[in-house]
Amino acid sequence: MSIQLRDMLEEASKNDTLPGVIAYNRIDGPGSSLDLPEFQQSLWSMPQMPADIEADQAMKWTRRLPRTIGITIDTGTKIEAHSFDSDLIAVQSMDYGTEVRGKSGAVPPTKENWLLKILDSFGLTGVKFVLRNLRSGTLSSGLGGSATAATGVCVLANELAGRPFSHAQLIPMASRMEQYSGVSLTGAQEQSNVIYGGVVDYIWFPWGIPGQPGTGYGESIRTELIRPEDYRELERRMAIFHTGRIHLSTDTNSVWMDALMTPEGYKLHAGKLEVAYLFREGLRLRRWEQIFDSIQAYREIRTTLCPEYMSGAEEISALAGVRKCASFPLGAGGGGGVLVYCADPESLQALRFDIQDTYMEIPFRIRSSGHQLINLPCYE
Numbered sequence: 141m142s143i144q145l146r147d148m149l150e151e152a153s154k155n156d157t158l159p160g161v162i163a164y165n166r167i168d169g170p171g172s173s174l175d176l177p178e179f180q181q182s183l184w185s186m187p188q189m190p191a192d193i194e195a196d197q198a199m200k201w202t203r204r205l206p207r208t209i210g211i212t213i214d215t216g217t218k219i220e221a222h223s224f225d226s227d228l229i230a231v232q233s234m235d236y237g238t239e240v241r242g243k244s245g246a247v248p249p250t251k252e253n254w255l256l257k258i259l260d261s262f263g264l265t266g267v268k269f270v271l272r273n274l275r276s277g278t279l280s281s282g283l284g285g286s287a288t289a290a291t292g293v294c295v296l297a298n299e300l301a302g303r304p305f306s307h308a309q310l311i312p313m314a315s316r317m318e319q320y321s322g323v324s325l326t327g328a329q330e331q332s333n334v335i336y337g338g339v340v341d342y343i344w345f346p347w348g349i350p351g352q353p354g355t356g357y358g359e360s361i362r363t364e365l366i367r368p369e370d371y372r373e374l375e376r377r378m379a380i381f382h383t384g385r386i387h388l389s390t391d392t393n394s395v396w397m398d399a400l401m402t403p404e405g406y407k408l409h410a411g412k413l414e415v416a417y418l419f420r421e422g423l424r425l426r427r428w429e430q431i432f433d434s435i436q437a438y439r440e441i442r443t444t445l446c447p448e449y450m451s452g453a454e455e456i457s458a459l460a461g462v463r464k465c466a467s468f469p470l471g472a473g474g475g476g477g478v479l480v481y482c483a484d485p486e487s488l489q490a491l492r493f494d495i496q497d498t499y500m501e502i503p504f505r506i507r508s509s510g511h512q513l514i515n516l517p518c519y520e
Contacts, residue, residue, distance in 0.1 A: 142244060143301055146266030148518065149223035159300065160220035160514035162274070163292025164507055165283035166333040167211040167380070167479055168470060170438035171416030174206040175327030177357075178397055180346035183410055189350060193361065197424070199343075202361070203417045206344045208329040209365065211374075212337040213504040215278045217285070219292045220514075221300060222268045230268035231255045231293070235279055241268075254321035255293050258313070262297040262304075269293060278502055281382055281477035282389070282470030286323055287330030290314040292511060295334070299516045307335045312358035325393040325472075328358040337510030339366040339374070341420045365423040371506040376485040377428060379492065381499040382476050385452030389474030395446040408441055415441065428483035435466040435481055442473075449473040456480070456499060463491040477502065 152158050173179055183206050190201060224230055230241035240256050242248075244265035247256050259269065271289060273279060291314040298305050305313065314331045318324060329342055341363040348355035366374060399405025415438045422430035442449050449469060450457065456478050457467040465482040482488035492501065 141263040142265050143263050144226065144266050145221070145264060145300060146223050146226045149221060149267060152515065152518070153223060157515045158220050158222060159296070159516050159518050160218060161292045161296040161299070161516075162216060162218050162512040162514065163288045163295065163334045164212050164214060164216035164337065164510050165278070165285065165288050166330055167213055167283070167378070167504075168329065169209050169211070169468060169479070170419035170434045171206070171208040171412060172329070172438075172471070173327075173393070173396060173442075174412060174416060175208045175329035175342065175344055176325060176393070176397075177327060177346065178400060179409065180206050180327065180344045182400060182406070183413060184344070184346055186350065194363075198421060199363065202343045204413050206413065207416050207420065208327075208342045208344070209340070209416070209420055209423065210329055210333040210342060211339050212333055212507045212510050213283070214507050215275050215283060215502065215504055216273075217289050217292055218272050218274060219289070219296050220270045220272075221296060222270055224266055224268040226266045229256060229259045229265055231259065232268060232270045234270065234272040249321065251322045254317055254323050255290065257321070258290065258293045258317055259297055261313075262301040264297060264300060267300070269296065275502070277382065277500060281380070281502060282473065282475035283477060284330035284333065284471065285475075286318060287314065287326055288334055290318045290323075291331045291334035295511055295513075299513065300518065303517075308358070311335055312356070315358060325390055325397075328360070331358070332360060332362075334510040336362060338364055338368075338508045339371070339423065339506065341365055341424075363424075365420065368508045373426065374423070375504075375506055377431075377482055377488060379480045379488060380470070380502040380504060381456060381478050381480060381495065382502060383452045383456060383478060383499060384476060386476045387448070387451055387474050389472035392446050392449050392472040392474060395448065396442070399445045405445060408445055411441055412438060432466050432481060432483050435468050435479075439466070439468050452476060453478050456495065459495055460491060463487045463494070465491055
């Protein structure tokens with residue numbers, strides 16, 4: 141099947157109505173590697189599920205299940221569809237200064253073609269996707285940028301193809317395209333964040349939810365922990381700073397995976413489940429000190445398993461500690477972005493003053509939606 145978009149997009153360009161998508165990033169926290177397939181599968185066991193899974197707001201029956209809490213923020217990537225040669229497809233990154241192109245139906249699955257392969261999978265032709273970061277200085281910041289881009293491309297391609305896939309199906313598509321192309325080690329949380337948005341607890345089911353046929357990889361039970369009208373409470377207690385130093389996140393992820401195969405490492409990884417649950421409940425119940433404790437505990441587990449996780453973030457961590465703030469390198473710690481959390485907003489403000497001349501702050505606001513459609517749908 142081939143879907144020719146050239147003429148439609150030329151007309152849209154004349155009318156200044158080019159279709160596009162804005163895909164938003166996320167802040168992760170305790171539980172942030174538990175969405176990786178290896179961790180989902182090895183740490184998961186069949187739970188005793190209640191008849192009404194939402195009857196207990198604390199969801200204590202999920203306490204020993206892998207989970208990730210995603211916090212959607214207003215940094216991310218804008219993706220716009222432009223007219224292109226009728227038998228070709230292309231992807232251009234304005235921030236990285238790259239463009240890849242290929243003949244529709246004949247794109248090899250190489251690392252360089254990872255986003256182009258998504259377009260090809262939908263049968264699109266005569267189109268170029270142009271990607272641009274919403275904010276300078278946020279490349280490689282541990283905010284899930286590559287997953288954001290992949291999921292945004294999936295969403296836009298799906299819209300242009302007439303929505304053949306559901307949102308739940310786009311999550312594993314984006315995840316597997318990124319993983320199997322060798323772009324990064326990824327799970328399903330960042331992709332889910334782009335689809336659903338908000339401050340959400342994702343409880344992972346690596347083979348689908350028991351008793352629910354049709355569910356599979358990338359499936360989660362999702363709970364909104366903080367409603368939009370209360371986002372400001374959390375924003376006042378969080379900040380993101382960039383250390384100016386980056387290293388490969390795959391290096392730390394691979395060390396954690398290797399540790400998973402040893403009895404000592406497995407025990408440490410299994411300890412993340414309880415810490416992630418405490419983080420969830422701290423957010424849901426506004427227990428600000430409990431959030432602080434869970435971030436500290438989770439960082440200690442990750443650092444014990446892989447000291448390189450803190451590479452470049454040691455100084456900012458020490459300065460944060462003086463102000464009774466908890467620091468947490470975002471993602472796998474490779475991108476240089478560090479989340480700083482403090483139960484007392486005034487202490488966080490004092491830390492800002494301390495380090496404003498040394499570290500770049502990445503300002504953000506929390507968003508209730510993970511993506512935004514532009515000039516879509518193109519056809520009813």
